[in-house]
Amino acid sequence: MSNVEKVSISMTPQHAALLRDAVQSGAYASGSEVVREAMRDWSAKWMQKREDIAKLQAMWNEGKASGPAVDVDFDTALDEARQELPIATHAR
16 A cells, blocks of 8 residues: 555554454454544544534524524424325225
């Protein structure tokens, strides 16, 4: 791997034991391989989290831009939502 940067990390003894066990079991060739896989998994979660935060921020901004809050009767809103749902017919 020519494009690699060495980084020193600290971990709990339990995590270190898990890493060593993964290598000793033959599931991974090295501790670096274990960490690279963990980083790929974390990276995917991190990107999803960032996307989720961006969507929430956009929805928040859209809500704020829609005007002042108004009182809504929950039962009426629920009835209106139910009327918009398609009525499914189920054969029995």
